[in-house]
Amino acid sequence: MKKNRAISLGNLLFFIPVILLSYFMWNDYKDYIDEYQPSFESVYMLDEGKKLIGLAKHPVGEQYDVYLFDTDKENIMKDTTVHTNFQAGLGPATYSQDGIIIPTYDDSHGLQINYFHSTGKVEELAQDTMHLPASWRSNVYSWRGRLIVAGESDNSEWYIAQVKDGKLNKVNLAEQDLLPARPVRIDEVHGSFKNEKAVPLFSVALKNDSTAFVSGILDENGDLSVLLQSEDEGTFAAQDRAGALFAKVFGFNNAKLVRENGNYPEEASFYNADENHWGKAVPTPKPIYQARVFLLNDEEVLIAGSTAEDELNGSVMGYVFNEKSGEFQDATVLLEQLSYEILKNDQTEFYKNMDSDVLYYSGGDITAGYVDMESQEAKVLSSEQVEKWMLTESENKVSIQSFWNYVRQGGPIVINWAVWVFIILLTFLSVAVAPRMLAGTRTKKMREGKQIQGRIINMEETGLYVNERPQVRFVVQFEDEGQLKEVEIKQVISFVDPTQVGDPVLISYNRKKHKAMFITEEDLKHTAQESKPEVIKDAVLIRIERYGKVNRGEALQLHFSAAGQNYTVPVVQPIGFEYRTGERASLILIQGMARILRYGSENLEKASNQLSLQGEVIHVQKMPIVIDNKQLMLMEIIITSGADRIRKVNSLFVPQNQSVNVGTVLPVAMEIDDLQKETRLLRGKQGAVKVFSVQFDGTKGERPLADIIVEKDGVTYYIKQTIEPVHGVVAGDELWIAYDEHTKEAMIINYSSR
Known part of the structure; x- marks a missing residue:
């Protein structure tokens, strides 16, 4: 009995902290619900600044809460919800007549094109007709007052859709007489939605191995414009020809585009895309330096930048420029309220209807604003200001939802309470x-x-x-x-x-038994500890097996020997590069699978020079090569580093029991110097070049490291980077590069289509 009583008293001692913490947590929760408010992801002004629409991710459930505010009375006029899946966010917005169109994505209904009117009315324009892959936001674009969607329907039909003036039109690319063969893939022509071309373009790969270019926008009849690439025509020459044709069809001046000139002090300048020639700076009423150009509608752009050549010494100013009439409207009264950093933010956008004097602004720092350029009235509101209007009765009530919101916020009391509950569970259960x-x-x-x-x-x-x-x-x-x-x-x-x-989970799925188990963080840590990479130095290439052609490369199985052990590595050998027996490499062994760390070079990079980043797969192509149960896949990956996004094409032999799909997030190791150089070059100029010479210096990983000399308009540029072996690079190729006119450095963005 005494023993039993002692155990009971011990149990009570464990529960005392939990009881006390529960009391404190309840009081803290009551304080919390008295001041709880949603947090906006985006805010937009409407109705000449009289109204504002804000979107906040609902804390429970797959939806966005949408609020319409009266900015003068600072109160909610109407609230509603729109569906989204557990990982999708908001797509690019565009203003349309009296409202704004904001796309979201829902697994059940596909793309949701939500048209929010300033009256509070909400229309959904897609009506379950547009299903897109997991990386759906890379298929949706905002351009000059239009929302553009390029995708593939459930029955494998490729389409392009446009929303303009609140109306949705859709073109099936497999329609009779539109293309000479069935489309099998569609890709954005790089930079065409960023003012590289007068009209955005898509490249369409056809079943008969030919290529067509189609306009990214539709005409008044809801039709596309199409151009077929000739057999003897280079990719970039065909793109230029399509750009000139589509500009003429849709009434844009391809010889007088307003673009950001990368030359210091970076004024907005006219660009002749027909002749690939820069003209004079746009004659703004006052000089604008370090300029950014925002496309507004079919006739107007916003030129915004600094009053000083060094933006640190100036303030932000800008003008709306009508490309057809040559007239300017002053938007400085709005822009001077913004910092230059906000102007550079990729999430910052401006919108203007062609027949209006009102310019709207939505910032990457979750702010919204407008300016009436006739009356020079302007207003900017931050999400924090608007969130103070968000206290509603339903959010102040004690409920499961509000309690769950409170727990999700964490905090010392919640954490301590959870720790003590966990201790009791560990001890007694x-x-x-x-x-x-x-x-x-x-x-x-x-x-x-x-x-x-x-x-x-x-x-x-x-x-x-x-x-x-x-x-x-x-x-x-x-x-x-x-x-x-x-x-x-x-x-x-x-x-x-x-x-x-709705929560995402990682599982291990046994196909034969149709059974699965959850994979926890602890499982991954345990697996990671067991599979710690092992570097194998001074491995000698002793034998090469050949598995046939892959595009312009050749699939090989390399056999290495080191310290009495043999290792095999499948690779693709590009044209112009050769693996040779007797040469040495450093290998890395991960979970029993060997890969090349460096081949043909003794200078191994230190781990401190590497950054661990994440890359999202936006396209996967299975190549017809399998070596040792490893499938060769060609993947396009978007690597994110802060506000910078880098597109990479990378081939990889993937074990057949592993799944890599569009939307998969992969770890990416990148050298700091390479990342800094590539992000710097991507902010500069781009163009087509001819390859003059190519030399190789071993490999980094399984990608050959190349020194490439290219020529553009009689000027020589130098490329030093790893290349994708499936594509390869040889003298005479056409490449699309980003380049620096001062340092003569360059990097490859797109390879030749040969």
């Missing part, structure tokens, strides 16, 4: 015992399956409790081998587990 006993079994099951990203679409308690914890039946939806599948997973969870429907 032996939570830590079972995982240790089952660790070996979990690892084995995890390795038997294929790691796939999924989403919880349903969860419910089974009625079974283990150590007073509920067992929950999860239904997880995922894509495998191009098919959408569902699998049930039963798991015991804690009452404080925040998992909910």
Whole structure:
């Protein structure tokens, strides 16, 4: 009895901190709901600044809360919701007549084209007709008052859609007589939506191996303009020819584009795209330096920048310029309220209807503004100012939703309460015992399956409790081998587990048994510890196996020997480069799979010179080569570093039991010097060049490191970078590059289409 009483008193001692913390947390929660308010992701002004629309991600559920405000009375006029999936955000916005169009994406309904009127009316224009891949935002564009969508329908039909003046028109590229063969892929012509061309272009790969270029916009009849690339015509020459043709068709002056001139002090200048020639600076009423050009509508652009050649010594100013009439309207009264850093932010946009004197602004710092350029009245509001208008009765009530919002915010009290609850669970329910006993079994099951990203679409308690914890039946939806599948997973969870429907999860899926298990962070840490990379130096290439042509390259299996061990590495050897037996390399061994770290060079980069970044896969092409159960894939990846986005094309041999799809996020290692150079060059000029010479200096990874000399308009530029071996580079090729006129440095953006 005494022993039992001692145990009971011990149990009570453990519960005292939890009881006290629960009391403090409840009081803190009551204070929280008294001041809770949503947080905006985007704000836009409407109705000449009299109204403002704000969008905030709903804390529970897959939707955005949308609020329409009266900016004079500072109150909510109307609120509604729009659907979105668990990972999609907001697409590019565009103003249209009396409202604004903002796209979102929902798994069930596809692309949602939400048309918000200044009256509070909301229309959804797509009506379940546009389903896009996971990286849907790379298929949606805002250009001169239009919203453009390029995608593939459920029945594999490629289309281009346009929203203009609140009306949606859609063209099926497989329509009779539009193209000579069935389209199999569509890509944006690089830079054409960023004023590189008078009209945005798409490149369409056809089933008969030919290429067509189509306009990114539709005419008054809802039709596209089309140009076919000749067999003996280079890619960039065909792009220029299409740009000139489409400019004429749609009434734009291809010989007098207003563009940002990269030469110091960076004034906006006229550019003749027909002759690839820069003209004079645009004669603004007052000089504008370090200028940025924003496309507004079919006739007008905003030229904004600094009053001083060095922007640190000036303030922001700007004019709306009518490209047809040559007239200017002063927008400085709005722009002077912004910093130059905001002007450079990629998320900062300006909008103007052609028949209006009102210019609207939406900033990357979540601000909104407008200026009436006739009366010179202007206003700028930040999201913090608007959020003070957001206190509503429903958010001040005690509810499960508001409590969950409070818990999600964290804080010392919540964290301490959770820690003590966790201690009790560990002590009395032996939570830590079972995982240790089952660790070996979990690892084995995890390795038997294929790691796939999924989403919880349903969860419910089974009625079974283990150590007073509920067992929950999860239904997880995922894509495998191009098919959408569902699998049930039963798991015991804690009452404080925040998992909910819509959450992304990583699972290990066993195809043969149609069974799956969740992969936790602990599993990944354990796997990472077991698979710590091992560097193998001084490996000698002893044998080469050949597996056939891959585009302009050749697939090889390299056999290396080091310290009495043999290693195999599948690679693609590009045209003009050659792996040779007897040469040495440094390899890296990850989970038993060998890859090349460096070949043909003794200068290994130090780990401190590497940055760990993330890249999102936006296109995957399976190549017809499999070596040792590894499929060769050609992927396009967008690497994000701060506000900079870098597009990379990379081939990789991927184990067949691993899934790489559009939307997959991959870790990317990049040398700091390379990242700095590429981001600097991408901010400069771009153009087509001819390759004069190519020399190789070993490899970084499986990508050959090339020294390339190119010529543009009689000027020589120098490229030093790794190349994609599937494409390759040889003298005489056409490349599309970014370049620096002063240092003569350049980098490859697009390869030759030969």
